[in-house]
Amino acid sequence: MVNTSMWIKALRVIPQINKNEWNTLDVISRWLIITRAAVFIMTAIAAAVGGLLAYRSGNFSWILFVLCLFGIVMAHASNNLLNDLVDHKRGIDKDNYYRSLYGPQPLEHGLLSMKSFMTYLLITLGIALTNGIYLVAVTGMGALYLVCAGLFFLLFYTWPLKYYGLGEPSVILVWGPLMVGGTYFVVSGGQWDNWVVLLSLVYALGPTTVLFGKHTDKLIEDKNKGVRTLPVVIGQKAARYSTIAFWVLQYVFIIALVLTGRLGPAMLMVLLAIPKFIWASKTFIKPRPASKPEGAEGEGWPLYLVHHAFIYNRVFGMLFLLGLITDVVLYKLGFVWNIF
Secondary structure (H helix, E strand, O other): OOOHHHHHHHHHOOOOOOHHHHHOOOHHHHHHHHOOHHHHHHHHHHHHHHHHHHHHHOOOOHHHHHHHHHHHHHHHHHHHHHHHHHHHHOOOOOOOOHHHHHOOOOOOOOOOOHHHHHHHHHHHHHHHHHHHHHHHHHHOHHHHHHHHHHHHHHHHHHHHHOOEOOHHHHHHHHHHHHHHHHHHHHHOOOOOOHHHHHHHHHHHHHHHHHHHHHHHHOHHHHHHHOOEOHHHHHOHHHHHHHHHHHHHHHHHHHHHHHHOOOOOHHHHHHHHHHHHHHHHHHHHOOOOOOOOOOHHHHOOOOOOHHHHHHHHHHHHHHHHHHHHHHHHHHHHOOOOOOOO
């Protein structure tokens, strides 16, 4: 039976469910849960940013944009499934490991057999690859390099990149030049612009801080398992302070792009996220508590730092997108700012 209420829930949060509840779910609900679809909003915004910049440049195809958006969301879903598969095979998620605490791990919790899990993974990955191949055929060889780069990170993020402190830098590249820049390139029919790459990196700092929060939350567990994420390498304090620094850099770069006329003042709409930035920073400036805090502060535990980072980035990302939409509309109406 179709359960649309679960679809909505799975797109907002990572639901906690047991085997009996799982058995009552439709295939879409199951797919949304095991792919951790709540985080797809960061990918959707990345595609939207690339599409808006292509529209701003005067070259835009709705068909190519929808295919690109769908393709990178399916690629993200494939990566999440592959992440669970690899960590399961390597024994990382055993013994009530962090991943098994914050949401259903389909293999560790026995929700799916290996055969069923592989069916989900191969169909999802197949759809992503089919989209990529079509876009290469339509756009040209330039898109092939982007598809190959995306496939590399999809296949090798979990291992070895994440295990050797390269997961976080990978996310900057994937959510920046690959997702935003790649969407711009494909949707605009093969254009490339260095300032688009710069803006893509500004946006990519947001998803990167979410990953920093997640890996800092499970720093002790990762260290004990031999998973050397960047927070494990640099330590909890440096990881927490780096996250705050990345958030500050986003504001600095956006203000700089506005002052140089690359973007209009509408992008300063992101400054409305500052109260939420202060809220999240107050959490990150302190050591992560060893046990669940009382009240609202402990909501989502053991997702603690990542919970705060995700909420903040969802606010910032939506304001970033709204500011860009407004900027593009004003630009198309003939309002151009060039202070310098």
